[in-house]
Amino acid sequence: MTGRQDLVHLCRAATRVFEKSVEEGGLRTFEAGHALYEEYPAYPLPRVLDGFLFSLLGLYDLFAQTNDPHTFRLFADGIEGLKHWLPWWDYRGKWSWYGSHRYLSPPRYNELNCALLTSLASLSGEQTLRRYAEAWTPARLTPLGRAEVFLVFAFTKNRSRLRYLLARRLP
Numbered sequence: 001m002t003g004r005q006d007l008v009h010l011c012r013a014a015t016r017v018f019e020k021s022v023e024e025g026g027l028r029t030f031e032a033g034h035a036l037y038e039e040y041p042a043y044p045l046p047r048v049l050d051g052f053l054f055s056l057l058g059l060y061d062l063f064a065q066t067n068d069p070h071t072f073r074l075f076a077d078g079i080e081g082l083k084h085w086l087p088w089w090d091y092r093g094k095w096s097w098y099g100s101h102r103y104l105s106p107p108r109y110n111e112l113n114c115a116l117l118t119s120l121a122s123l124s125g126e127q128t129l130r131r132y133a134e135a136w137t138p139a140r141l142t143p144l145g146r147a148e149v150f151l152v153f154a155f156t157k158n159r160s161r162l163r164y165l166l167a168r169r170l171p
Contacts, residue, residue, distance in 0.1 A: 011062050018059065018074045027055065034081035048099045049089050050109060052082065053116035060123050079124045086132050089113075093135045095149050102163075103156035104149065110136055 020026025022041040029036045029045060039051020059075040062068070089097050091104055096113045098105040105113060117133035120126070134140070141149065 008066060012066065012068065012071070015059070015062065015071055015074055018055070018078075031081075031085065034084040035077040036081045036085060037078055044100065046099045047088075049096060049105075050112050050116060052078070053113065053120060056082065056120055057116065057123075060120075076124075079120065079126060079129075082120070083126060083128045086128065090132065090135075091149075091152070094141060094145055095153075096136050102160040104153040106153070106157075107138065110138065 017026045018028055018037060021028055021030075022038060022043070022045070025041075027037045027039075027041050029038060036047070037052050037055040038045060039048040039055070040046045056075060056078045059071055059078065063071040063075055091097055096105045096110050097103075098109055104110075114133045114136050117129045117136075121129035121133065138146075
């Protein structure tokens with residue numbers, strides 16, 4: 001957009017974090033042979049879904065500007081990992097989990113996950129992503145489904161807060 005090639009070179013150089021494992025200072029992890037990109041590269045792995053989705057959009061944007069096959073490969077690897085691991089973030093075909101299953105995504109995060117999955121489905125042609133986005137759409141929930149999601153969110157979020165508070169108090 002700016003015509004500045006130095007920015008393109010900087011963006012290409014930034015893709016190196018997608019090639020390196022978390023142990024090597026990067027963002028990439030492999031689970032069952034599939035690449036995942038961590039928003040927070042630390043242990044235990046937090047597995048925050050929206051951060052992973054945003055990283056894929058960033059890789060695609062760079063590919064769209066440069067037509068670089070290596071950048072596209074990183075994007076495609078991430079899409080394959082996402083397709084394989086989406087069931088892990090799925091709460092009963094109704095909602096998305098936030099991170100490592102400590103609590104359900106708050107409503108705005110769930111809506112964000114739906115929007116990001118829909119965008120990635122359009123860019124990649126992967127219908128699996130679209131199916132999850134549609135399944136997690138809040139408007140599709142029945143009143144009973146809404147109540148269930150609310151109760152599970154409230155329980156899991158407060159359990160997570162309590163664990164945090166107790167961990168801070170222990171010597």
